[in-house]
Amino acid sequence: xxxxxxxxxxxxxxxxxxxxxxxxxxxxxxxxxxxxxxxxxxxxxxxxxxxxxxxxxxxxxxxxxxxxxxxxxxxxxxxxxxxxxxxxxxxxxxxxxxxxxxxxxxxxxxxxxxxxxxxxxxxxxxxxxxxxxxxxxxxxxxxxxxxxxxxxxxxxxxxxxxxxxxxxxxxxxxxxxxxxxxxxxxxxxxxxxxxxxxxxxxxxxxxxxxx
Ligand code: MLT
Numbered sequence: 001x002x003x004x005x006x007x008x009x010x011x012x013x014x015x016x017x018x019x020x021x022x023x024x025x026x027x028x029x030x031x032x033x034x035x036x037x038x039x040x041x042x043x044x045x046x047x048x049x050x051x052x053x054x055x056x057x058x059x060x061x062x063x064x065x066x067x068x069x070x071x072x073x074x075x076x077x078x079x080x081x082x083x084x085x086x087x088x089x090x091x092x093x094x095x096x097x098x099x100x101x102x103x104x105x106x107x108x109x110x111x112x113x114x115x116x117x118x119x120x121x122x123x124x125x126x127x128x129x130x131x132x133x134x135x136x137x138x139x140x141x142x143x144x145x146x147x148x149x150x151x152x153x154x155x156x157x158x159x160x161x162x163x164x165x166x167x168x169x170x171x172x173x174x175x176x177x178x179x180x181x182x183x184x185x186x187x188x189x190x191x192x193x194x195x196x197x198x199x200x201x202x203x204x205x206x207x208x209x210x211x
Contacts (some may be wrong), residue, residue, distance in 0.1 A: 005085050006030055007049040009093055014043025018122065018203050021086060021098035022048035023106025025128075027058035036187075037101060040196040041203075045095050049085060051105065053078065061109035067156060068130065075112050075132050082109060083117035099145075099202065100124040101195065103187065104156075108132045111165060114146075114174070115139060123202050125149075125195045128185050130157050131165040142173035145202040149191050151183035 008030045012019065020041060022033035030050040037046045051061040053074070062078040063071040086098065100110035100121050107129035113120050115132070118139035125147040146169050150162040159180075166178040177198060181190050 005049040005052060007047065007085075007089070008034060009048070009089070010034065010038075010046040011093070012043060012045040012095070017041060017043030017045070018199070019045040019047060019095040019098040021100045021102075021110070021121065022046055023061065023100060023102035023110050024048075024051065024059070025104030025106055026055065026060050028103075028106070029059055033101060033103065033106075036192065036195075039192060040101070041199050045093070045098075047086070047089055047093070047095070047098055049082070051109075052081070060105050062105075062112075062132075068158075068161075070108075070132060072133055075109070076116060079109060079112035079116045079132075083113050083120040086113075086120050097122040099199065101127075102129070103127045104129075104185065111169070114141060114144070114169070115172075118144075125198060126165070127187060127191055127195070128154060128157055129165055130161045131168060136168055138172055140173060141169065144174045145198070146174045146176045147195060147198040147202075148176065148178045149194055150178070150180050151185055151188075152180050153183065154185045156185045 020037045024032040030048045051059040053060045063074040102110035107126035110124045112132040115136045123145040127149050170176045
């Protein structure tokens with residue numbers, strides 16, 4: 001399974017720093033978020049796969065029929081596939097459960113992994129995320145730290161959608177911080193600062209028990 005994902009792995013530079021699972025947006029690849037990951041948590045191991053779905057040549061993590069309309073069967077299938085990849089590469093590289101740092105499509109698959117395979121991720125920073133499933137399961141995500149950053153002027157993610165993702169994750173116990181930024185779909189410096197500060201707080205807490 002792991003052989004089917006193209007990925008980059010950068011080993012930790014500091015013992016105890018939380019590994020980050022970097023998940024790019026539509027049209028990105030495994031190189032896209034390495035710099036951001038190193039900026040928000042300089043000591044962390046970085047695990048960065050390329051999405052295996054191609055939409056007009058653009059890598060993604062799951063299929064959609066149009067912008068914002070997701071193929072939910074594919075979301076489920078791909079979330080399990082990504083969770084398997086994380087487990088296999090953790091063993092291969094000897095790293096702890098990662099915190100996901102996902103942008104756009106990468107944030108959406110990270111949310112799906114949390115909901116469908118709880119225990120894969122120690123937490124998630126979801127940048128410009130949407131709710132990936134209309135009828136999500138109800139796993140126990142008690143105390144799992146989640147940061148959602150949304151752009152007030154995002155033309156792709158309606159405010160009601162990111163709010164429902166935050167509500168969905170809170171309902172199952174996740175410790176959600178949802179930040180609305182004066183931004184569009186693109187990331188801004190404010191995202192970087194928020195993720196960096198949130199990671200410091202998330203890392204200072206007791207690790208959530210492995211499930
Ligand atoms: C998606 O997963 O399709 C995102 O919300 C939007 C995008 O990736 O362009």
